[in-house]
Amino acid sequence: MKINILTLFPELFQGFKTQSIIGRAIKNQLIEINIVNIRDFCFDKHKQADDIPFGGEGGMVMKPEPLFRALETVGGKVIYTSPQGVVFNQEVALKLKEEEEITIIAGHYEGIDERVVEEKVDMEISIGDFVLTGGELPAMVIVDAISRLIPGVITKASYENDSFFNGLLDYPQYTRPAEYMGLKVPEVLTSGNHKKIREWRIKESLKRTYLRRPDLLEKKILDKTEKKLFNEMLKELKENKN
Structure with missing residues (x-):
């Protein structure tokens, strides 16, 4: 180009x-x-x-x-x-x-x-x-x-995970060490369970977007998995609030 x-x-x-x-x-x-x-x-x-x-x-x-x-x-x-x-x-x-x-x-x-x-x-x-x-x-x-x-x-994987690429904000990112000054990386990311990691990332992406840029969600068409995780995320937020 x-x-x-x-x-x-x-x-x-x-x-x-x-x-x-x-x-x-x-x-x-x-x-x-x-x-x-x-x-x-x-x-x-x-x-x-x-x-x-x-x-x-x-x-x-x-x-x-x-x-x-x-x-x-x-x-x-x-x-x-x-x-x-x-x-x-x-x-x-x-x-x-x-x-x-x-x-x-x-x-x-x-x-x-x-x-x-x-x-x-x-x-x-x-x-x-x-x-x-x-x-x-x-x-x-x-x-x-x-x-x-x-x-x-x-x-390709780098830019597809960027904020806004798929209409949502990016999920939180962590790198080594797994623990620093008592601060730990979420256990799911070190579990080796790729299905659970993917679900965690989608849920965290939805959570960030919901809390920080709800206007983006108004334009986003969620697929079946995203809808399920979005509802789980809302339930967790409500429980934590209570």
């Missing part, structure tokens, strides 16, 4: 591209991340990429000319990181993972000239209801979430 990122601050992506899972994925040619400096397409003497908005008010707006020129050099689905966009989640990541190439415009200031949005942008994405300095961090979030879904980047 090829991912192009149009940005005014390409240096912010140096560490992102070379470290951890993303760095290994690029090295193994599983993904390609192409950082495009928007200022390279500013043909005036001062490389000006922004200007004051028509109609007054404060702030600056990213100019259309360099963005149109930069977009001519890349391909794929064009995404603009914007507060007005759809909220990014695992479902969106799974859909974007199917694209052979995507291009992300990392906005800045008051945003980009609306003519670019109307003519070139296929999708606007927001990573949440808060304000950031620019679109570089959202671009990294989007790339990271998509990349881990690409075959070979991480094991």
Whole structure:
């Protein structure tokens, strides 16, 4: 998969591209991340990429000319990181993972000239209801979430157990030692009974989702096993409360 990122601050992506899972994925040619400096397409003497908005008010707006020129050099689905966009989640990541190439415009200031949005942008994405300095961090979030879904980047079992992948929060995780400072790992995890371990994990996942993100359960269609374990979990919670 090829991912192009149009940005005014390409240096912010140096560490992102070379470290951890993303760095290994690029090295193994599983993904390609192409950082495009928007200022390279500013043909005036001062490389000006922004200007004051028509109609007054404060702030600056990213100019259309360099963005149109930069977009001519890349391909794929064009995404603009914007507060007005759809909220990014695992479902969106799974859909974007199917694209052979995507291009992300990392906005800045008051945003980009609306003519670019109307003519070139296929999708606007927001990573949440808060304000950031620019679109570089959202671009990294989007790339990271998509990349881990690409075959070979991480094991299938790893991302299938992630929170949100199956519509629920992840179950608690433990590692060695089995006991530390009197704190013990749940016995079921060291029992070797894989059926019991699987049931415990499903129940704990349902419990966390029920207590922390009940809104996710409203959209989740539980299978027969999940329904059974969900009812058991509710009964246990009620008994513990009493």
